[in-house]
Structures are given as structure tokens and as C-alpha cells.
Amino acid sequence: xxxxxxxxxxxxxxxxxxxxxxxxxxxxxxxxxxxxxxxxxxxxxxxxxxxxxxxxxxxxxxxxxxxxxxxxxxxxxxxxxxxxxxxxxxxxxxxxx
Amino acid sequence: xxxxxxxxxxxxxxxxxxxxxxxxxxxxxxxxxxxxxxxxxxxxxxxxxxxxxxxxxxxxxxxxxxxxxxxxxxxxxxxxxxxxxxxxxxxxxxxxx
Numbered sequence: 001x002x003x004x005x006x007x008x009x010x011x012x013x014x015x016x017x018x019x020x021x022x023x024x025x026x027x028x029x030x031x032x033x034x035x036x037x038x039x040x041x042x043x044x045x046x047x048x049x050x051x052x053x054x055x056x057x058x059x060x061x062x063x064x065x066x067x068x069x070x071x072x073x074x075x076x077x078x079x080x081x082x083x084x085x086x087x088x089x090x091x092x093x094x095x096x097x
Numbered sequence: 098x099x100x101x102x103x104x105x106x107x108x109x110x111x112x113x114x115x116x117x118x119x120x121x122x123x124x125x126x127x128x129x130x131x132x133x134x135x136x137x138x139x140x141x142x143x144x145x146x147x148x149x150x151x152x153x154x155x156x157x158x159x160x161x162x163x164x165x166x167x168x169x170x171x172x173x174x175x176x177x178x179x180x181x182x183x184x185x186x187x188x189x190x191x192x193x194x
Contacts, residue, residue: 046136056158
């Protein structure tokens with residue numbers, strides 16, 4: 001997996017309006033109804049992470065989930081991060097809306 | 098629930114060697130074998146949080162879990178935080194050791 005250029009990342013981010021690129025990673029914050037809903041989404045995301053063998057840097061406070069994705073090996077963002085972001089969106093969006 | 102003094106907190110922390118007090122909260126970091134073990138512990142902790150109706154500020158990167166506990170209403174640490182810390186220790190220690 002090769003590191004994507006800023007230009008490549010910004011182009012891909014047009015399809016991911018929840019996500020922003022800074023500090024060599026892509027970041028998103030999602031708000032849920034309550035802790036249970038938030039942690040349920042986290043559990044579903046955790047399974048995707050294992051399936052993709054790619055893991056986020058993420059934090060949670062009550063109903064808010066903050067996620068940063070980057071690829072450690074290249075110290076930047078790769079297709080792996082966008083694959084995981086896409087999987088996360090598929091989980092979060094139906095709950096979030 | 099009333100805010101505990103620094104002295105009260107430090108005294109209670111003698112029973113919690115994994116935890117440190119700073120920035121008006123108590124903090125601990127736990128390391129697991131891998132992401133699956135770490136997220137399994139998080140799931141068990143999540144149930145305790147709901148049962149105690151008290152929720153952490155926590156982050157995860159792969160096999161590392163970082164937890165901060167404080168009581169928002171009093172902007173400090175209360176017995177609630179030590180109750181949750183105790184529940185967390187009961188979950189994490191057998192896995193961790």
C-alpha cells in the first residue's frame with residue numbers, strides 16, 4: 001500500500017463529507033443518541049477492522065465517537081484507510097441519520 | 098456525589114496502582130495481546146458503564162486502551178469514578194496478567 005498524496009486524499013474525500021485530512025491522517029466525529037448506540041456502532045466497526053486487518057485511533061465520550069485513520073507503515077494515508085472509512089460510513093450513516 | 102479532594106483521591110489511589118490523578122481526572126493505560134482482546138475488554142467495560150450510569154473518556158489504538166474518569170457535574174473526581182475504576186480493574190486484570 002503506497003502513501004497517497006495530499007491531492008489524492010482531498011480528491012477521495014469529496015466522497016466522504018464527514019472526514020477531514022490533517023496531521024497525516026483522516027478524521028471524523030460522529031454523534032449518536034446515547035452511549036449504547038455509540039458503543040453498538042463501535043462494536044460493528046471493530047469487526048470490520050479485524051476483517052480488514054486495519055485499526056483506527058479512536059476515542060469515545062458518552063455519545064460521541066472520534067476516529068482517526070492512517071497507515072502506520074507509511075506514516076500517512078493509504079487506500080486501506082479509505083476502505084475502512086467506507087466500511088465505517090456504511091455502519092454509522094444509517095444510525096446517525 | 099461530592100467532589101473528592103486531592104488528598105482523598107491520592108489516598109484511594111493507593112488501592113489502584115494502575116491509575117494516576119492529574120487534570121481533575123484519574124487515568125490508566127492498559128495493554129493487551131491484540132485488538133480483539135482489547136476490544137473484548139472494552140465491551141465488558143461498556144456494560145459496566147451502563148449499569149453504573151457513568152461513562153469514561155477513553156481511546157484505543159490497536160492493543161492499547163487509555164481511560165480517563167471524572168465526574169462532569171462536579172468537574173472533578175467522585176466515588177462514582179472509583180466505583181467504575183474498580184469495575185474496570187476486575188475486568189482488565191485477569192486478562193492483562
